[in-house]
Amino acid sequence: MKQVIKMITEKEVLNALSQIIDPDFNQDIVSLGFVQNIKIEKSSVAFDIALTTPACPVKDFFQKKAEDLIKKIPGVGSVQVRMTTLPRKSSQAGLNTQSGLAGVKSIIAVSSCKGGVGKSTLAATLALELARRGYKVGLLDCDIHGPSVPALFNAQNEKITINGMNQLIPVEKFHLKIMSFGFLLGDAPAVMRGPMVSQYIQQILHGTDWGDLDYLFMDMPPGTGDVQLTITQSVKLNGAVIVTTRQTLSLVDVARGILMFEKVDVPMLGVIENMSYFICDNCDKKHYIFGGKASDSLTDRFGLEMLAEIPVLPQLTARIDGHTTHPSIVDAVDHMIRSLGKTSILKKQIPAIRFDESNTYLTWPSGEVTSVSHRDLRLSCRCALCINEMTGEQILQETDVPAAIAPKKITPLGNYAVGIEWNDGHASGIYPYTQLKEKSLSFKNA
Structure with a gap:
C-alpha cells in the first residue's frame, strides 16, 4: 500500500x-x-x-x-x-542623507538632572555591554564643557582623522566606536556661549562617520536646559534613560527630566539608580547607605520602570578596561532593551482621555470606559509639592483644592503616564496609567 x-x-x-x-x-x-x-x-x-x-x-x-x-x-x-x-521608523528620518547618523538604527540618550551621579561611566558601561554581545554600538559624548569619555577610556591622546566626505572618524575602543568634543579640544577649556555650543553640537552629531550601528548611546550633559533641548531637537531619539543616585534623588528633578524628553516626543525607557548600595564583604548583605530604595517612589509617582539599582562598584571607579562587567549592568541592559522594544507597541495600548466640567473619562483598549472626579484626581497627585518626599506625608489638603478644580490640559507622557495642568496653577503632577485606572475604577464602583 x-x-x-x-x-x-x-x-x-x-x-x-x-x-x-x-x-x-x-x-x-x-x-x-x-x-x-x-x-x-x-x-x-x-x-x-x-x-x-x-x-x-x-x-x-x-x-x-x-x-x-x-x-x-x-x-x-x-x-x-x-x-x-521588525522594521522600525528610521532614527534619522528627515535628516540630510549625508548625515553621519544615516546608518544608525536606534539612538538612546543617557541623561541626568544633576552632575556627579556617574552618568558618563554608566553610559559607557551600558554601551560596552551591548558591544560585548556582538552588536554594532557607538558612544557620543555630548558634553561640550566637561567631556569625560576620553579619560574614561584612557584615550586623551587619540588623534581624530577625517574621511573623504569631511566627516570625523570615531575612535574605536573594545569594539565600541566613541566620539567626544574632548578629542578635538584636548585639555583646553570650552569657553563659549549658547549659540556656539549648539553649533558645535550639531557638527559633532551629524559630522561623525558612525557607519552602520545597531545602537548609538548619547551621553548627555547634566541638566535640562538649552543644550539638552538642542540635542533632542537635532535628531530623532528612540528612547531616554535617566540616571540618578539615592543621595541626590529629587523627585522634582526626575519629573523635570521626564517632562523635558516628553516635550520633544522622546520615549522614557526608565531610571537607573547608581551607587544605590554596597555589599559587605563579610555578610553579603545589601546596605543602602544613602537611604532606602528609590524604586517604589519612582514607580508609584511616575509609572516609570526602575531599570536597575547599580551598587557601588570599585571596578567602575577607575578607567574602563573593556573586560569588567557586573550582573547589575547586564540586568540594566536587558531591561533597557526590553523597554526600548515595548515603546513601539505599548504606545498603541494607552487609554483615550477626555474631560468635562467635573470628571475625567478614560477609554481603555479593551473598550472599558471609566471615570474619576477632578477633585479626587487632583487630591491624588503624588508630586513633591503635594507629598513630602522624605516622609511620604500628604502636603496637599482638601481645603487647598478649589471647588471648581478642573484640568486645563492633559498631555500623554509616553506609554506610562499623563501630565495634567490644572486651573489652580498646579502643573507638575504626573499621573501613571496604573494610578488612573485604580482611581477611576474605585470611583466607578463607589
Whole structure:
C-alpha cells in the first residue's frame, strides 16, 4: 500500500507558535505579528521571528521554544528559525542623507538632572555591554564643557582623522566606536556661549562617520536646559534613560527630566539608580547607605520602570578596561532593551482621555470606559509639592483644592503616564496609567 505523506499546513505552524507568550506584552508572538515568511517544503519548515529590537534578551528563548514546538507537529523533519528585527521608523528620518547618523538604527540618550551621579561611566558601561554581545554600538559624548569619555577610556591622546566626505572618524575602543568634543579640544577649556555650543553640537552629531550601528548611546550633559533641548531637537531619539543616585534623588528633578524628553516626543525607557548600595564583604548583605530604595517612589509617582539599582562598584571607579562587567549592568541592559522594544507597541495600548466640567473619562483598549472626579484626581497627585518626599506625608489638603478644580490640559507622557495642568496653577503632577485606572475604577464602583 502506498504510504500517505501528511501535508504540513501554515495553520498548524501558527497554532503551535501561538503558545509562545511575549513576557513584556502578555500576548502570543503570532498575534503580535512577530512570525513572518513561513515556508513549508515537504517535511521542512522555515520561518522568521521578527523581534522589536536586535538585542532582545528573550531572543534565544523564543528561538529554542519555537524549534521545540514545531518539531512536535506530525510530519516535520527539520525546522529553521531565523531571528530578525521588525522594521522600525528610521532614527534619522528627515535628516540630510549625508548625515553621519544615516546608518544608525536606534539612538538612546543617557541623561541626568544633576552632575556627579556617574552618568558618563554608566553610559559607557551600558554601551560596552551591548558591544560585548556582538552588536554594532557607538558612544557620543555630548558634553561640550566637561567631556569625560576620553579619560574614561584612557584615550586623551587619540588623534581624530577625517574621511573623504569631511566627516570625523570615531575612535574605536573594545569594539565600541566613541566620539567626544574632548578629542578635538584636548585639555583646553570650552569657553563659549549658547549659540556656539549648539553649533558645535550639531557638527559633532551629524559630522561623525558612525557607519552602520545597531545602537548609538548619547551621553548627555547634566541638566535640562538649552543644550539638552538642542540635542533632542537635532535628531530623532528612540528612547531616554535617566540616571540618578539615592543621595541626590529629587523627585522634582526626575519629573523635570521626564517632562523635558516628553516635550520633544522622546520615549522614557526608565531610571537607573547608581551607587544605590554596597555589599559587605563579610555578610553579603545589601546596605543602602544613602537611604532606602528609590524604586517604589519612582514607580508609584511616575509609572516609570526602575531599570536597575547599580551598587557601588570599585571596578567602575577607575578607567574602563573593556573586560569588567557586573550582573547589575547586564540586568540594566536587558531591561533597557526590553523597554526600548515595548515603546513601539505599548504606545498603541494607552487609554483615550477626555474631560468635562467635573470628571475625567478614560477609554481603555479593551473598550472599558471609566471615570474619576477632578477633585479626587487632583487630591491624588503624588508630586513633591503635594507629598513630602522624605516622609511620604500628604502636603496637599482638601481645603487647598478649589471647588471648581478642573484640568486645563492633559498631555500623554509616553506609554506610562499623563501630565495634567490644572486651573489652580498646579502643573507638575504626573499621573501613571496604573494610578488612573485604580482611581477611576474605585470611583466607578463607589
